[in-house]
Amino acid sequence: MTELLDILAQPAFWVAVLRIATPLIFGTLGVLLCERAGVLNLGIEGILVAGAFTGWLGVYLGLPLWGGVAVAALTGAAFGLLHAALTVGLALSQHVAGLGITLLATALSYYGYRVSFPKVNTPPTITPFAPMEGLGIPVLSGQTPLTLLALLLVPALAWWLYRTPSGLALRMVGENPQAAEGQGLSVGRTRTAGIVAGSALMGVAGSFLTLSAFNAFFFNMVNGRGWICVALVVFASWRPGKALLGALLFAFFDALQLRLQQSGGSTLPYQLYLMLPYALSILALVVVARKASYPQALMKPYRKGER
Numbered sequence: 001m002t003e004l005l006d007i008l009a010q011p012a013f014w015v016a017v018l019r020i021a022t023p024l025i026f027g028t029l030g031v032l033l034c035e036r037a038g039v040l041n042l043g044i045e046g047i048l049v050a051g052a053f054t055g056w057l058g059v060y061l062g063l064p065l066w067g068g069v070a071v072a073a074l075t076g077a078a079f080g081l082l083h084a085a086l087t088v089g090l091a092l093s094q095h096v097a098g099l100g101i102t103l104l105a106t107a108l109s110y111y112g113y114r115v116s117f118p119k120v121n122t123p124p125t126i127t128p129f130a131p132m133e134g135l136g137i138p139v140l141s142g143q144t145p146l147t148l149l150a151l152l153l154v155p156a157l158a159w160w161l162y163r164t165p166s167g168l169a170l171r172m173v174g175e176n177p178q179a180a181e182g183q184g185l186s187v188g189r190t191r192t193a194g195i196v197a198g199s200a201l202m203g204v205a206g207s208f209l210t211l212s213a214f215n216a217f218f219f220n221m222v223n224g225r226g227w228i229c230v231a232l233v234v235f236a237s238w239r240p241g242k243a244l245l246g247a248l249l250f251a252f253f254d255a256l257q258l259r260l261q262q263s264g265g266s267t268l269p270y271q272l273y274l275m276l277p278y279a280l281s282i283l284a285l286v287v288v289a290r291k292a293s294y295p296q297a298l299m300k301p302y303r304k305g306e307r
Helices: 002-008 011-036 044-060 065-089 094-116 145-163 165-175 177-182 187-213 225-235 240-263 270-289
Strands: none
Touching: 002 240, 011 044, 011 145, 011 165, 011 187, 011 225, 011 240, 044 065, 044 094, 044 187, 044 225, 065 094, 065 187, 145 165, 145 187, 145 240, 165 177, 165 187, 177 187, 187 225, 225 240, 225 270, 240 270
């Protein structure tokens, strides 16, 4: 117990929590946008990989860091457009299309890396975002600008979803597309816009890994974060504020297991610590998901004029 309290008392621990949570915040908000529009996007895992690779490669080739973030966002948007064409335009299975996007984006990224660096054993590095200083808040002073952007995006997205006509339109096509069509809205265009915007955020989530958390791209660096984001949206009941809470909760458990492993004072196997954030997140998900109110048209294909 004393060891745990010592860990929680360290400011560096909370800095690590926020850093680990940052890509989860971007990714969870991206999934939330897609699902609010009525479309499940299981392509997030591959889009994270593609965003991490293209953002890093752009900076390696000479773009500024924010240019790399923009490239990652455009990459995510491109895969989102493909996903929308399959699930909205052709009304194909959202599960199959999403998994196909994940496989395609991951394979293209790894292939692109091998083609770009055929004889390199150690991944080339770049100069990543530098930590911000002088903000007056200790937990933020050790973060990069992308973390601040993620935190600001949460209230901005919540305001847009619940206080603007376009946000209402997005929620309507995810709840009752027939009613939305009756009001003169284009369900297809609105859903496509939501998927593209959400996928762009997923690309930015991937770019955080290579432009902020690390300074290189390497295989398997995403490590299942996309699937965690999908689960966190359910935990959050499709609300941006609770999505932030869920991302911080998972990051807390993840940072804690790392500190417990490093302390070396326990005889428990390290696999138990690795399992800790996932097990506790599943438990929290089970407790919360039973009362979650999901978008009523989620995963239901829609064709204009059909009832």
